[in-house]
Amino acid sequence: MKRLAEACERIAATTKKLEKIAIVGEYLKATKPEDAAVSSVFLSGRPFPAWEETTLQVGGALLWRLVQELSGKNDQELTASYRRLGDLGAVAAEVLPERVATDALVPQDPLTVAEVQNRFRQIAAARGPAAKGVLVRELLSQVTPLEAKYIIKIMTGDLRIGLKESLVEEAIAKAYSATVAEVQRANMLLGDIGETLRFAVNGKLSEARMRLFHPLGFMLATPAASAEEALSYFPSALVEDKYDGIRAQAHCSGHDIRIFSRTRDDITESFPELPDALAGLPKDAILDGEIVAWSCFTGDAGESGRALPFSALQQRLGRKKVSEQLMRRVPVAYLVFDILYARGELLIDHPLRERSKILGELLAATRTPARTQSNATQGTLVLESAEPPITAQVLRAPLYRASSAAELEQLFEAAQARGNEGLMIKDPESVYTPGRRGRSWLKLKRELATLDVVVTAVEYGHGKRIGVLSDYTFAVWDGEKLVNIGKAYSGLTDAEIAEMTKWFLEHKIEDQGFRLIVEPKIVLEVAFNNMMRSARHNSGYALRFPRIVRLRPDKLAEEADTIETVKEIYERQK
Numbered sequence: 001m002k003r004l005a006e007a008c009e010r011i012a013a014t015t016k017k018l019e020k021i022a023i024v025g026e027y028l029k030a031t032k033p034e035d036a037a038v039s040s041v042f043l044s045g046r047p048f049p050a051w052e053e054t055t056l057q058v059g060g061a062l063l064w065r066l067v068q069e070l071s072g073k074n075d076q077e078l079t080a081s082y083r084r085l086g087d088l089g090a091v092a093a094e095v096l097p098e099r100v101a102t103d104a105l106v107p108q109d110p111l112t113v114a115e116v117q118n119r120f121r122q123i124a125a126a127r128g129p130a131a132k133g134v135l136v137r138e139l140l141s142q143v144t145p146l147e148a149k150y151i152i153k154i155m156t157g158d159l160r161i162g163l164k165e166s167l168v169e170e171a172i173a174k175a176y177s178a179t180v181a182e183v184q185r186a187n188m189l190l191g192d193i194g195e196t197l198r199f200a201v202n203g204k205l206s207e208a209r210m211r212l213f214h215p216l217g218f219m220l221a222t223p224a225a226s227a228e229e230a231l232s233y234f235p236s237a238l239v240e241d242k243y244d245g246i247r248a249q250a251h252c253s254g255h256d257i258r259i260f261s262r263t264r265d266d267i268t269e270s271f272p273e274l275p276d277a278l279a280g281l282p283k284d285a286i287l288d289g290e291i292v293a294w295s296c297f298t299g300d301a302g303e304s305g306r307a308l309p310f311s312a313l314q315q316r317l318g319r320k321k322v323s324e325q326l327m328r329r330v331p332v333a334y335l336v337f338d339i340l341y342a343r344g345e346l347l348i349d350h351p352l353r354e355r356s357k358i359l360g361e362l363l364a365a366t367r368t369p370a371r372t373q374s375n376a377t378q379g380t381l382v383l384e385s386a387e388p389p390i391t392a393q394v395l396r397a398p399l400y401r402a403s404s405a406a407e408l409e410q411l412f413e414a415a416q417a418r419g420n421e422g423l424m425i426k427d428p429e430s431v432y433t434p435g436r437r438g439r440s441w442l443k444l445k446r447e448l449a450t451l452d453v454v455v456t457a458v459e460y461g462h463g464k465r466i467g468v469l470s471d472y473t474f475a476v477w478d479g480e481k482l483v484n485i486g487k488a489y490s491g492l493t494d495a496e497i498a499e500m501t502k503w504f505l506e507h508k509i510e511d512q513g514f515r516l517i518v519e520p521k522i523v524l525e526v527a528f529n530n531m532m533r534s535a536r537h538n539s540g541y542a543l544r545f546p547r548i549v550r551l552r553p554d555k556l557a558e559e560a561d562t563i564e565t566v567k568e569i570y571e572r573q574k
Contacts, residue, residue, distance in 0.1 A: 001111045001143065003027070004039050005150045012161035020163055024171035033201050037194035038113045040172065042154050044165040044193050047120040051191030051214030053266065054124050056155055058132055063088055063152060066137050071095035079513050086466030087160055093149035096140070111142060116151060160463060168193060176200040188216060188434060189346070210346055212284065213251045215260035217435025219288075219338075221424060224442040227408035233439045234427040236403040238352060239411050240337055241420040242443055243397075244310045244530060244544075245292035246317070248334065250274075253284045259291075269320045273327055273392035274334055280366045286341035287334075287359075294333035294393060305333065305393070306418055309573065310544055311532030324390065333393040336363065337424075340432060348432035355432070356399065363396050412444060421445045421529065445529075449569050451543075451561045452552055454482055455522040458504050459515045461489065469501045469516065472548070474524060476539060478563040482520055483539035485566065486528070491548030500551075523552040523560055531570045541566050 007027040011020050024043060028036045041049055048054045067088065068078050073095050081091045111119075119139045126132045136155075140148050153159045169187055173180045176197075182205040187196040191214030199205045224230040231237065247262040257275035259268045268275060271291060278287075293312035296305040315330050316322065339359040340348055347355050402408045402425075412423050422445030430440035453474035461470035471489040475482035492500070500522070510517040526546045534542035541563075 001113050001116050001147045001151070003031070004042065004113055005144075005146045008043075008150050008159065008161050008163075009146070011163055015162065017167065021167055021171045021174060024163070024168060025174040028171060028197070029175040033198060035113050036201075037197045038117050040168055040197045041117075041192075041194045042113060042150075043159070043163060043168050045154065045157055045159045045163075047117065047154050048124075049192035049194055050264070051211060054121065056120060056124050056132075058123060058136060058155055059129075060088065060156065062129055062133055062136070063155065066133060066140060067092050067095065067152075070137070070140060071097070082514075083460060083467065086460070086462055087153070087158075088156065089149040089151075089153035089160075092140070092152050093145045096145040096148055098144065111147075120155075165193060169196075172197050172200050176203075178203075178205055182206065191215075210341060212253055212286070212341075213256075213258050215249050215251070215264040216286065216340060216348075218247055218249065218262050219432050219434060219441060220437035221441040221443040222437055222439055224425065224444045227405035227412070227444065230408060230425045230442045230444055231403070231405060233442070234429070236401065236428065237408075238356065238426045238428050239400040239402050239408070240397045240424045240426075241307075241415040241418065242422045242424050242445055243290045243292050243307050243335055244421050245290040245307065245313055245335075248289060248291045249340075250278055250285075250287040250289070250334065250336075252278050252281050252287065255279045270316055270318070270322060271332055271334075271392075272322055273390055274332070274394070277392040277394045278334070281362060282365050283342055283362065284344070285339060285362060287336045288338035288340060289334050289336035289397065291332055291334050294331050296331060296393075307333070307335075307420060309419070309532065310530060311534075314532060314534075327390050331390070331392075333395050335395050335397040337397040337399075338432065348434065351429045351431060352426055353428040360396065363394070366394075408444070450525050450527045450549055451476065451485075451565070451569075452555060452559065453485065453524050453526055454520045454557045454560045455504075455518060455524060456482055456484060456520050457515055457517050465497070468497050469504050470497050472524065474526065475520070476561045476563055476566055477558075478539065483563060484537040485539040485541050486526065486537065486543040486546045488524075488526055488546045488548050491526075492551070496551060521557050523555040523557060525549040525552050530573055531566065533570075539563060539566065541570065 004027070007023055010023050014020060028039065031039060047056055064078070068075065078091065078095065081094055082088065085091055085094065119135065123132050123135045126135055139151065143151060150159070169183045170180050172178070173183045178200050183196060183200060186199055186205045186208035187193050189208045189210045190196055191211055196205070196208070199208055248267070249260045251258050251260070257268065257278045258266055259271060259274060261267045291313070293308035293316070294305050295308055312330055313332070315326065316332065336359065339355050339362065340346070342358055342362055347358065400411055402411060408423065408425065415423055422443065425442040425444060427440040453476055455472050456475045457473040458469040459471040461468055471487060473484055473487045475484045503522070504516060504518045507519040507521065508516045509519060526543070527549050528543035529545040532542055532544060533540060536542050
């Protein structure tokens, strides 16, 4: 582990990509394959391979307490170090003594990376924070401060040394005489960069096969300012509504169904009615689509329902147990718009027009009770109940074609009339590029509104924003008092953030450590996608995807927007 920590220090000390790759490659080549495989996982910022469901379940508060106990520092001293360094691992390296362990029964030999991962597995298997705390304390007591620095960074999932998994892939290619494309594809198929390294060591990268039930990266879209701009990248387009739900990738193999979010978390339990609706697919498949709250009805045009605002879906998120009552109150649909794997073949290299055809054929052949209606295929889950059956709909997202800006504008207006955000505009010839954003997929939407708000609290940032106050909580007026409605950290330049940090430090009302309550005098203009009812803020509302448009030094705090304006926007949105 010591050699890995020293390599990480060297990686962090350079800003040059090629030097980082060279350092990682040299380290991996000089390390026995089993330790090199584990190291590649650690260097990707994870304790375990990506495909595994194992998690440590060790929170920052527990790590903070253990570092404090082992260092003998008080909370104020630790907070001062954190503000300066912005990372608990770096704080541990600074405050921990050279070797904490004094118990003769605790082994003093240096730990290998494989042994550290075994300790991680013991921590993951332990039940409750007390048991986990004992194991973490023992681990940190056995290592040097430098090793503790990177053990904590791996546990928190962020090395912060300017190293991404893509650079580790390049280093593996360099170390074992493979092409970067070969390594990238094997890692994508396996979901395990350590196993990918083992294939590379043996010269067998081409033998890697798709492992279902580990999520692939999601292809991302680039914003387009106008219909004219969108069609400047390709002459004709496949067009779908842009739905306001959550992106979801469904892995289907017979009755074994798992659903993953864009953050690659398993969210199957949050939508228990969807797996049975997907279980009738005639072949193993990986689908890409959007889960939305759904209002069921049959319209004049034959459509089978309509997506509801995100605020409705929010009631279903983050729940491991979902009651039948909640499923009835907030029904959902899975709107499928792409297929990544079918017939035992990865399809991402096929053009979209071919993938679209394969998707249509697969959904049309589903074995679940289904009907095709206005480009939609639907499955139904029946629960034992005196009530009507609960239906979980799997719908083919309606697909349109456009070759002119006027056609796109018409489709955009129709999408908004259906209550959707805007349009997704796609090149029919585009391949699926996991985790990448390009000009093959575009999104066209317009801001719902902007609000002038007052900053009430600020927090210290992370990474390149260490030491500056960059996360702003903001409020609107409710009579004579300010009520918080959101939080944003994007939109201002580094120079503006530095200037505002100085102002906030000079005008703080209360210092809460990582967070400052400040004088309510700074006005911001913020944009957002939509608004929802929420108990998160004392206004009773929350903004979805808020971002700072600009500072408003021309406005007094008293001139900021009111809760009445918020209510009007919310009602207009509905």
